[in-house]
Amino acid sequence: MKINKTLIAMLAVPFMLAACNKGPDLAKVQDDVAKAQADGQKKIVDAQAKLDQVAAQNNKDVVGTQVDARNDAAPAIADANADVAKARNEAAVKMADAQYDVSKAKAQAAYDVARAQCESQTGDANKQCKDSAKATYESSIAAAKSANDAAHQNKPNNG
Secondary structure (H helix, E strand, O other): OHHHHHHHHHHHHHHHHHHHOOOOOHHHHHHHHHHHHHHHHHHHHHHHHHHHHHHHHHHHHHHHHHHHHHHOOHHHHHHHHHHHHHHHHHHHHHHHHHHHHHHHHHHHHHHHHHHHHHOOOOHHHHHHHHHHHHHHHHHHHHHHHHHHHHHHHOOHHHO
């Protein structure tokens, strides 16, 4: 009887080890990647729509200011030109802010997809994959912030 228990235990060990070494469920990983892609696309589309709205509003504001400037009397031309320049600068800052939101949405979407794809790996490969995805994300955000900061620095009176 003792031999039977030992034999059963020896036969069961490979199956138990195989269960421990089982890799990630690739179907679940693919589903997670597809969900991350869909969610990311929605965020990007929303941010792009906001950018388009900002662009349209800015065009309207600048054109309105230009029309007002043309209708002003000759002595006020310098003030009118200053108003147009101010409207253009404000529009550029608003566009930079909206573009920053689009860039952040794209970076977040790419990061979420990359993290989901990392789940197809195990152990150190998984950690390295996630670390790489995070580094890419942080680099993208830093570049977007730098561009946005530059637009704000070009704004007169920074306020």
